[in-house]
Amino acid sequence: MKELISKALSNARDYSEIRDFHSVSGGSINQSYFVKSEENQYFLKYHPNPPQNFFEIEKQGLELIRKTKTIRVPEIHAYSDHQEEAYLLLEWIDGESNSQTGALLGQQIAKLHENLGEGHGYSSQTFIGTLPQKNKLFNSWKNYYCDYRLKSQLELGIEKGRIQGKRLKNLNKLMNRVDEFIPNNIKPSYLHGDLWGGNWLAGQKGYPYVIDPSFLFGDRHFDVAFTELFGGFPSTFYEAYQEVSPLEHYYEDVKELYQLFYLLVHLNIFGESYGGSVDRVLDYYVG
Template identity: 30%
Template sequence: MWRAIEQNITQVIGQQFSIKHKQAVTGGDINLCYWLSDYQHNYFIKLNDKSRLQQFESEAYSLAQIKQLNAMSCPNVIATGTTLDKSYLVLEYLPFKTASAREWFNFGEQLAQMHKSSPHGQFGWQHDNYIGTTLQPNDWQSNWRTFFAEQRIGWQLQLLAEKSINLGDIKHIVDACHDILQHHQVTPCLVHGDLWQGNLGFSDDGVFIFDPASYYGDREVDIAMTELFGQLPDEFYQGYQDTYPLDNDYDKRKLVYNFYHILNHANLFGGIYIEQCKANLTRILALH
C-alpha cells in the first residue's frame, strides 16, 4: 500500500518521494491519518476503505474551490487514489501552532472576505458531497429556505426515520424551519459547511481551514457552526463583524442551521445527540 502511495506522490511532484518517516496523527473519528516525510517533503494522508474514494475526491474538490478564491488558506491537495483495499487523500502537511488574538481577528476578516467574494446565482453545489460520512444532497435551488429546509433538515430527518428514530412529523418540522428562514434575504456564497474548531488551525503563515463540506449557501451557516461546540475566541467574531456584519435575527436562524449538524451527529453516533435533537427541536418549534 505505502509503495503505491509513494509512487503516486512521486508522479505528482515530479521527483522521487520515499517515505523515511511515518507517524500516526489525530484526524477525527472517520479516517486513519498519518504524517509522511522524506525529510524534504511533508504530507498529511487520510486512509479509509476503498469504497470511500468519492468522499476524498469531494473533499479535494471543495479544498480546490476554496483555494481558488485567494481569501482563505487551506492545505494543497497532492493526490487522491486507491490501493488494493484502501482509498486515500494526500494533502500538504501544515504544522499547528498556538494563535494570537490578532491571528484570530485576521481569521474572521478572511472568512468574511471569502463569503463576500464568492457570490453565486443559486444554492447548491456541482455534485452531492458528504458531511462526515453522511451524503449531503446539493441539487441546485433558487430559494434558500426551501433548499435548507428540504435538502438539509428534511434529508437528515428522513435518514433518522429510516433508523426508526422519529422526532415528529417531518413535514411539520421542515415547514417550521422554512418559516423561520422566510424573511431572510440571502446571496449564495461559498461556505466551508463544517466549520468548527477541529477543522481549522494556525501555522506560521496564518490560519488554514480543512475538512470542508462546501456548497453555495448562507454565509451564516459557517458562523453558526463555530458556535455549536464551544465558541471561537471573541476576536474572530469581531474580525468578521467588522468586515461583513451579520443580519438581524441571526440568533434565531442559528438554531435551524445548527439543528442540521446535531441531526447529522444523531445519524452518525446516536446516543446523546438524539436527546440534543429533541431539545433543539423544542426551541425551534417555540419560535414557529
Template identity: 35%
Template sequence: MFTLSREFLQKVPTDSPVVDFQEVHGGDINRAYALTDSQGRHYFLKVQPKSVPEFFQHEADGLHLLGQAARVPKVLALGEVGKDQWLLLEYLHTTNSGNQYALGQGLAKIHAITSPNHKFGLDSDFKAGKTIKINSWQSDWTNFFIEQRLNVLRRLLISEGKWQDDAAYNQAISIFRKLMAKRQVQPSLLHGDFWAGNFMFDADNGEAIFIDPDVYYGDSEFDIGITTVFGGFTRDFYAGYQSIRPFQTGVDQRLMFYQLYYLMVHAHLFSGSYISAYRGKLRQIISQ
C-alpha cells in the same frame, strides 16, 4: 483494519522515497499520516479505506474553492491503491491557537464568493461520506435547506429508529419558512462543516488555515450556526467576521435551525446524547 505499508507508499508520488511515517490521530473518519521522504521533505497523507474516488475529490475541489479567499493546505495529489483512497497534502507546521479575529475575517471573505449561476447547491452531490449531501441547484435557499438537508436527515433518523418528532419538526419548519420570508439570502460559498476541529493556525506567522471542507453554496449564516454548536470560537472571531459581514437582525433565531441540522447529523453519526440534543433544540425552536 487498514495498515499503511511501504508498498502502499510506493504508489504515492512524493519527491523521493518515504523513509519515515507516523500516524496522526484526531479524526474520526480518515486515517492520517505525517510522511518524511529521503530528502527531508514532509507531507500529510489522508487515507480512506475501502472508499471511492469521489470521497477525496470532493475535499480537493473544496480546498480549491476555499483557496480563492483563504489559506488552505495545498493538494499535491490524490489516488487509490486497490479500494483504498488517498489524498496527499502539503505538511503544515500548525498550532491550535492564533488570531481568531483574522479567522473570522477569513470566513467572511469565503462567504463573499457567490455561485456562478447565483443558485444554491453545487455541481454534484456527495454520497461517499457517512451523511448524504444532495446538492442539486435550487433558486430558493429555504426549499434547498428543508428538502436537501433537513428532510434527508429526518429520513435517515427514521430508518435508524431515532425519530419520533414529526409534530415538533413540522412546527419548526413552519417557523423557519416565516423567518426566511423576511430575509433575502444570497448564495455564499460555505465551508460546510466549520467546527473548531476544522481550522488551525500557522505556527510561524499565526495565519488562519481552513481544512476539511464540505463545500456548497448556501446561506452564510449556516457556517456561523455550526460554529456555535460545540464552541471553540472566541468573541474575536465573531467580531472579525462582522468587520466585513455584519450579522442581520434576527440572526439568533435563524441560527437555531442550523444548530438543529448539525445536531441531527451527529445523532445520525454517533447516536447517544445527540438524539436528546436535537430533540431539545426542536423544543427550543417551537417555544420561541
C-alpha cells in the same frame, strides 16, 4: 501502508526515499499519517473503503476555497478514490496560533463568504462526515435547506429508528414553518460547510488554514452558526468577522435552526447521545 505511501508520493512526483511515517490524530473518519520524504513533509488521509468520489469531493471543496484567495487551505499533492487505496495527500501544516490568529480567521472567513455562487446548494452529491448529502442548485436557500438538508437527515433518522414519535412530529412541523424564520433573498455565499473547531488550524506565523470542507453555496450564517455549536473559536474570531461583514438581524432567529442540521447529522452517526439536543431545538421552535 508503506506501499500506498510510496504510490501517493510517486503520484505527487516525489520520487525520494521515505524517511518517516506514523499515525497522527485527524478525526474519526479516516486514518491519518505524517509522512516525511527526503524532499518534503505531508499529511496523508487514508480510507480503506470510502464512498464513491469521497476524496474527489473534498479536493473540489479545497480548490474552490483556494481560488477565492481569501483563506489558506493545504496544498493538494495527490489523491485517489480507488477502493482499498483511497487517499488524499496534502501539505503538512505546522505552526502555532498567536494573538492575531483568531482575528485573521474571522476576517478571512468573512471574505470567503463575500464570494457568491449561482444558486444555493451544490451541483453534485457531497458528504457530511461519511453521510452522503444529495444536492442540486436552488434559487431559494430556504427551499434547499428544508428539502435537501433537514429532509435528508429526517429520512435517514427514520430509517435508523432515531427519529420517530414526538421528535418526528416536531421536525415535520418545523419543516413546514421554515418560512417564519428564514428570510427571502439570501445570497448564495461560498461556505466551508463543516466549520467546527477541529477544521481550522494555524500554520507558520500563526496564519489560519481551513481543512475538511463540505462545500456548498448558501446563507453565510449557516457557517457562523456551526462555529458556535461546539466551540473552538476565540472571541476575536467573531469580533473580526463582524467588522468585515456584520451579521444580519435575523441571525439569532436562525442560529439554532441551522445548528439543528449538524445535530441531526451527529444523531444519525453517533446515536441518541445527541437526541436531547435535537429535541431541545425542536421544542424551542415548535414545542
